[in-house]
Amino acid sequence: MRKKRVMLLSEGFGSGHNQAAYALAASLRRLCPGISTRVFELGKFLNPRIGPLIVSAYRKTVSKQPKVVGLMYRSNYEKSLNRFTQLALHRMFYTHTSQVISQLKPDAIICTHPVPNAVVGRLKRLGLNTPLYTVITDxxxxxxxxxxxxxxxxxxxxxxxxxLVDRGVAPSRIEVTGIPVHPDFWTRGDRQEGLRHFGLKDMPTVLVMGGGWGLLYEDELLEYMTQWRDKVQLIFCVGQNEKVQEEMQSNPIFNHPNIRIMGFTREISKLMDIADVLVTKPGGMTCTEGMSKGIPMLFYHPIPGQEEENCEYFVRNGFGEVLDSKATIDKWFTMIQEHQTAEQFRSQLLARRNQQYDPAACTQAVLRFLQ
Incomplete structure (x- = not known):
C-alpha cells in the first residue's frame, strides 16, 4: 500500500501562510511517518519570475503604506473571490496547477492562503475529486x-x-482546531540548554521580532528598551530584512554586550524557550507559537486588518498586552527581574493555553480526514 500523499499550497503574502503549511507538513510526518507531504508556494513555483515581483510589491506596500493594506482588507471583508478573479488568477499563474496535481496524485490538498484555495476550488468545479481542506491562518x-x-x-x-456560519458556510464543514505550529513549539524546551546554544547570559531576556519580513519600524519605544540593557538581555530578530539589520548593527544604541541582533533564523522555538517576554507584531503564526510556548507577549504596530483582529484576540484572552507606552515596557521589564514571579506567570499562561489550544489538534484532524 502506497503512502498517503498530502499537497499543501500557500502563497508568500506574509510569511505566516508558508509557516503554517510547513508546520502542518512536519506535524503530519511526526505523528504519522507513513504520510508523504509536499509544500508549494504556488505562484512562485509555477511562475518564478512574476510571482516574486508581486509578493515584493505587496511587501513594500505593507511596510510603507500599511493603511492602504487595511483599507483594501476592510473594503473586501465580506466578499469571496468572484468567478472572474478566480479565472484570471488561474490563467495568469496557475495554468499548470491541474498538471501538478495529476502528476503527484495527492490524497488531500490543504491550502493555507485564499488564492490557491480559490484556484483549487475552481478545479474542483471542473471535475477534480481530491478533498480540499482550508486552514485559516488568522x-x-x-x-x-x-x-x-x-x-x-x-x-x-x-x-x-x-x-463563517454567518456567511453561509454549513457548521458541518467547519472544525475548530487552532492554527498549526511546528512540533518544536508543542512543548517548552530547556532554557539553560538554549542559553548555551546561543552563547547568551542567564539573565532576564526579551525577544523582539519583526516578522519574517523584518518589519521593525523606527519607533522610540523599541529604542527605549535599550535603556534597560544593563538589566535585560535583548534579542532583536529582524528576519530577512538585511537593511534593518545593518542599520541596527551600526547604531551605537544597540552596541552592547547584552544586545544581540539576528537575521533570519530557523531557531525561533529555542529563542522563545529562553525569553521571558516576546515583543512582536501580531501575526497569526507568531502569536500562536508564542501562546503555545506560554510566553507573555507585547504587541506593537499591528497592520490594519487581520493583525488588529489577532491582537484583540490575544489581549482579550490574557496572552498579551498592547505596547503603547514606556510605562508598559517598564511594567514588564520590572516584572521579569523576579525570576520566580516570571516563571509562575508563564506557568499560568501554559495552563490557560491548555484550556484553549491544543498544538497538535489541527494535525490530528487532518489525519482523521485521511483515514
Missing amino acids: YDAHGSWINQEVNKFLVSTTVVRDK
Whole structure:
C-alpha cells in the first residue's frame, strides 16, 4: 500500500501562510511517518519570475503604506473571490496547477492562503475529486477564504467559526482546531540548554521580532528598551530584512554586550524557550507559537486588518498586552527581574493555553480526514 500523499499550497503574502503549511507538513510526518507531504508556494513555483515581483510589491506596500493594506482588507471583508478573479488568477499563474496535481496524485490538498484555495476550488468545479481542506491562518475570517468547494475549514477559534456560519458556510464543514505550529513549539524546551546554544547570559531576556519580513519600524519605544540593557538581555530578530539589520548593527544604541541582533533564523522555538517576554507584531503564526510556548507577549504596530483582529484576540484572552507606552515596557521589564514571579506567570499562561489550544489538534484532524 502506497503512502498517503498530502499537497499543501500557500502563497508568500506574509510569511505566516508558508509557516503554517510547513508546520502542518512536519506535524503530519511526526505523528504519522507513513504520510508523504509536499509544500508549494504556488505562484512562485509555477511562475518564478512574476510571482516574486508581486509578493515584493505587496511587501513594500505593507511596510510603507500599511493603511492602504487595511483599507483594501476592510473594503473586501465580506466578499469571496468572484468567478472572474478566480479565472484570471488561474490563467495568469496557475495554468499548470491541474498538471501538478495529476502528476503527484495527492490524497488531500490543504491550502493555507485564499488564492490557491480559490484556484483549487475552481478545479474542483471542473471535475477534480481530491478533498480540499482550508486552514485559516488568522483569528479573523476574511471573505476571500470562503469557497463552496472546500470540504472542511480548519479555523483558529469559535469566533472565526461563527463568522463563517454567518456567511453561509454549513457548521458541518467547519472544525475548530487552532492554527498549526511546528512540533518544536508543542512543548517548552530547556532554557539553560538554549542559553548555551546561543552563547547568551542567564539573565532576564526579551525577544523582539519583526516578522519574517523584518518589519521593525523606527519607533522610540523599541529604542527605549535599550535603556534597560544593563538589566535585560535583548534579542532583536529582524528576519530577512538585511537593511534593518545593518542599520541596527551600526547604531551605537544597540552596541552592547547584552544586545544581540539576528537575521533570519530557523531557531525561533529555542529563542522563545529562553525569553521571558516576546515583543512582536501580531501575526497569526507568531502569536500562536508564542501562546503555545506560554510566553507573555507585547504587541506593537499591528497592520490594519487581520493583525488588529489577532491582537484583540490575544489581549482579550490574557496572552498579551498592547505596547503603547514606556510605562508598559517598564511594567514588564520590572516584572521579569523576579525570576520566580516570571516563571509562575508563564506557568499560568501554559495552563490557560491548555484550556484553549491544543498544538497538535489541527494535525490530528487532518489525519482523521485521511483515514
